[in-house]
Amino acid sequence: MSGRRIPSFLLTAKRALFDRGGLEEIFRHTRNLVVATLIVAAGMHAVENPDIITAKGIINTPIAGYIVFSIGIALFLLNFADGLYRLSKVRRHLALQLLVVAIYLIAAVRVAQLVLALRMTDPG
Structure with missing residues (x-):
């Protein structure tokens, strides 16, 4: 051991992601998305x-098709609302929460674009 200290924010991130199930939540929300x-x-x-x-x-x-489309949009919004609710229970700085929401929205739009682009590709 070299005696180097791990910065506290890395320890906090490690605990949040691995010890408190944060990584599992990220994958759950991504799957739902x-x-x-x-x-x-x-x-x-x-x-x-x-x-x-x-x-x-x-x-x-x-x-x-419009009914199925509406159900999909409703599921997306419910997943987002669930994420916001869970994030609101985490006692962190508001700026960090806003950053996480912004990253989630950007990632959600990109995942949706990717899935829709894959739907549009011609298999033959």
Whole structure:
């Protein structure tokens, strides 16, 4: 051991991420975000391509697509609200919380763009 001290903010980050389940929360929110985005993409696909989708019991595919799209958006907003609620329980500086919210929003938009871009690619 060289006797070097680890800075306190790194110890705090380590505890928050590994000891208190922060990393698990990040992955849970990311998974929920991807699922919500896939649901939005499925709804958009049904609205944009009603003639190629045949599902028993669905009379109007575009309306079903808008409903699925709305469910995906609602799930995304609920996931975001859950994250905000959990973040509000953490007693940290407001600027740090705002930074985390900004990073979450940027990451959420990028993940959604990636999933939607993958939906648009032509497999053949």
